[in-house]
Structures are given as C-alpha cells and as structure tokens.
Amino acid sequence: MVVEVLSNELNIKNYLKLLGVDGGGVNILAAKAEMHLVAIKDLHVGGANILKQDALSVGADLAVPKGTVIAAQKRVDALLIATTKELEILAKKELAQPFGLKGLAIKLKKIAKVKKPKECEIMGVINANDDSFFSGSRFLERDAVVMIEQMIEEGADIIDIGAVSSRPNAAIVSATEELERITPILELIKEKNIAQSVRLSIDSYEPLVVQKALDAGFTIVNDITGLENDAVCELCVSYGAMAVIMHMQGTPQTMQKSPTYNSVLDDVYSFFNERIEKAERFGIKDIVLDVGIGFGKSLEDNISLIKNLEHFLTLEKKLLVGASRKSMIDKIFPSSVEQRLSGTLALHLEAFRNGAAMLRVHDVYAHKQALEVQKELL
Numbered sequence: 482m483v484v485e486v487l488s489n490e491l492n493i494k495n496y497l498k499l500l501g502v503d504g505g506g507v508n509i510l511a512a513k514a515e516m517h518l519v520a521i522k523d524l525h526v527g528g529a530n531i532l533k534q535d536a537l538s539v540g541a542d543l544a545v546p547k548g549t550v551i552a553a554q555k556r557v558d559a560l561l562i563a564t565t566k567e568l569e570i571l572a573k574k575e576l577a578q579p580f581g582l583k584g585l586a587i588k589l590k591k592i593a594k595v596k597k598p599k600e601c602e603i604m605g606v607i608n609a610n611d612d613s614f615f616s617g618s619r620f621l622e623r624d625a626v627v628m629i630e631q632m633i634e635e636g637a638d639i640i641d642i643g644a645v646s647s648r649p650n651a652a653i654v655s656a657t658e659e660l661e662r663i664t665p666i667l668e669l670i671k672e673k674n675i676a677q678s679v680r681l682s683i684d685s686y687e688p689l690v691v692q693k694a695l696d697a698g699f700t701i702v703n704d705i706t707g708l709e710n711d712a713v714c715e716l717c718v719s720y721g722a723m724a725v726i727m728h729m730q731g732t733p734q735t736m737q738k739s740p741t742y743n744s745v746l747d748d749v750y751s752f753f754n755e756r757i758e759k760a761e762r763f764g765i766k767d768i769v770l771d772v773g774i775g776f777g778k779s780l781e782d783n784i785s786l787i788k789n790l791e792h793f794l795t796l797e798k799k800l801l802v803g804a805s806r807k808s809m810i811d812k813i814f815p816s817s818v819e820q821r822l823s824g825t826l827a828l829h830l831e832a833f834r835n836g837a838a839m840l841r842v843h844d845v846y847a848h849k850q851a852l853e854v855q856k857e858l859l
Contacts, residue, residue: 512566519561528580541567568593598838605632636849643684656687688712714763723767730777790835802832803841
C-alpha cells in the first residue's frame with residue numbers, strides 16, 4: 482500500500498476521472514471535496530443556535546462566540562465551515578427556519594453553485610498620455626500601434642487604451658483634451674483594422690471619447706466611475722459593448738486620502754449590486770466587475786479583496802483585477818514601479834486562483850507564461 486497526501490488545490494474532477502469513477506459519482510464526490518468558509522455577520526442568536534445544530538447534522542460546523550448557546554448576546558458573528566454538498570443540503574434545511582435563516586438559505590444556495598473560471602484573459606494596457614504612473618505603458622500614435630501589435634503577438638486577449646491618468650492625485654483633463662490625445666491612435670487602429678485581430682477596450686468615462694472609440698471598432702468600455710454617467714450606459718447599449726464596472730471610493734484626486742469602509746467586501750459588493758441593477762435597467766447585457774485595486778483602498782483593503790474574490794462570484798459576472806505594478810507592492814516590499822513585475826505576478830496569479838477571469842496588465846508576455854504554468858498546477 483502507498484499513501485500520498487495530495488494538495489487541496491488538486492483538480493478533483495480530473496483526478497476522480499483518472500481513478501475511473503463513473504460520471505455521476507464524479508460530481509457527487511467533487512462536491513464533497515470542495516470546502517467553503519462563509520462568514521455570517523450580525524446573526525440572531527436564535528438563528529445561530531439552529532444553524533449550528535443543522536450544520537452538525539449534515540457534517541458541517543458553525544463556529545460561534547462563547548455564550549451563544551445560552552444567548553449571552555442577542556446577535557453574533559459566525560463562521561460556517563462546509564463542503565459544497567453540505568451547503569446544498571443546509572440551504573434546503575434553512576428555508577423553513579426563522580430568524581432570517583430563509584434569506585441565508587438563498588445565499589448559501591448561490592455560493593454552492595459558484596464555479597471559478599478555468600481560463601483567464603489578459604488585458605494589455607496602453608496609455609496615450611505622458612503622466613500615467615508607469616512610463617513603460619505610455620505610447621503615442623504609431624508607437625502605440627507597434628506596441629499593440631507586439632502585445633497581440635505576446636498573447637493579449639484585449640487591449641485597453643486610455644488617454645487620462647487615473648493615478649492618485651492625477652491632473653484633471655477635459656473631455657476635449659482627452660479626445661485630442663486619443664484620436665490619432667483611434668484613426669491608426671481603424672486604418673490598420675486592428676479590431677479584427679484583438680478585442681479593444683476604451684479606458685474612459687467621457688461619452689465623447691467613448692463614442693469615438695466605439696466608432697473605431699472598440700467593443701469594451703472600461704469605466705472607472707462604474708457607469709455613473711447615464712450617457713455611457715446608453716452608448717454601451719446602442720453599440721452592444723461590454724461594460725467594465727469598477728469600484729472607486731472618491732475620485733483619483735481624493736481616493737487615497739484615508740479611505741475607510743465598514744467592511745470593504747460588503748461595501749464593494751453593495752456598490753456592484755447597485756450598478757449591475759442600473760446597467761441591466763438600461764439594457765446592458767455583458768458586464769464585468771473590477772474591484773478597483775488601489776482606487777480608494779488601503780493595503781489591507783487591497784489584500785482582502787484579492788484573497789476573497791470568491792465573495793463576488795455570487796453576483797454571476799466575470800471579475801477583473803488590475804494590480805499591475807501598483808504601489809501596494811512597494812508597501813509590502815519597497816520597490817520602484819520598474820521593479821514590481823514579480824510582485825504583480827504574485828498578486829495576479831492569486832487573483833486568478835481566487836476567481837478572476839481577466840487581468841489588466843502592463844507585461845503581457847510575462848503574464849501569458851505565468852498563467853500557462855499556473856493552469857498546469859491547478
């Protein structure tokens with residue numbers, strides 16, 4: 482007999498198939514192998530005691546504060562520890578229970594259905610301005626087109642082009658100036674028919690600029706204001722464009738002045754819920770969510786968002802993460818912008834592992850290689 486301890490990151494379905502388990506058994510056993518940690522806040526103590534017993538009855542468990550069994554506090558925070566299969570069973574049980582457990586049951590059912598993406602798209606960054614935080618991403622006119630072609634060769638799925646810096650304390654630029662900066666690149670893109678070779682994304686929230694890009698063959702609107710402007714919503718609908726909704730606290734000029742949250746996960750989730758509802762009300766069908774790393778976030782906030790991306794998968798939209806060469810890396814390991822590729826790869830690989838389906842990057846080739854290696858390890 483040989484006994485081997487396997488990784489929790491094992492692709493359990495593939496392993497079960499290699500063992501020769503029948504098709505139905507593969508899904509059943511895979512659901513028993515995947516573990517979930519679900520934080521439940523402000524739960525009525527009566528609900529906590531019911532949930533604790535129901536969790537134990539299905540093989541799961543609920544961690545609760547001391548004194549919960551005697552109702553020492555009226556409301557408590559708890560941690561549910563359960564496999565996918567246990568969540569499915571527990572969700573059915575709680576539908577008939579009081580103390581708000583019916584609402585919890587609906588949420589648990591959604592969590593049990595979540596599937597992390599198996600592939601991750603690479604969005605290469607081109608800045609048509611001279612004040613973006615990383616000089617290596619700045620390109621004008623024909624140089625920009627040369628770099629776009631290089632990124633396509635290196636494996637970019639999307640090219641994201643913007644003409645205004647959104648770094649902290651960036652100068653405010655008028656829509657007219659933004660349009661003047663980006664128009665020469667848009668004209669060359671149209672002339673060379675680049676939209677036939679790669680998907681193009683416009684990094685702007687100005688309707689004037691967004692429309693010009695959509696007319697040039699762009700199919701994605703990357704809006705750091707999260708579709709705040711109704712006119713941008715209308716453009717996305719009329720051109721059938723994908724909308725990237727990003728979360729930002731404040732504006733680029735104010736966002737890093739002591740950002741605070743009640744709970745960064747819950748606050749960002751609520752924002753996404755609100756903006757998804759707005760987008761769908763306008764008729765936008767293709768939506769991607771960007772948690773906004775570095776946009777009104779502390780280091781701890783950024784880390785929490787990357788580690789807990791799975792929290793946002795219940796919104797049933799693709800997730801985008803853009804931590805490329807950002808200052809959070811410098812806060813962990815002092816380094817210049819030019820020295821942050823290694824830190825970027827560490828953050829982005831973790832983001833993919835936790836549910837990201839898109840990565841916005843300055844270094845396409847390095848990410849293509851890292852993702853291909855990462856996929857072999859999963």
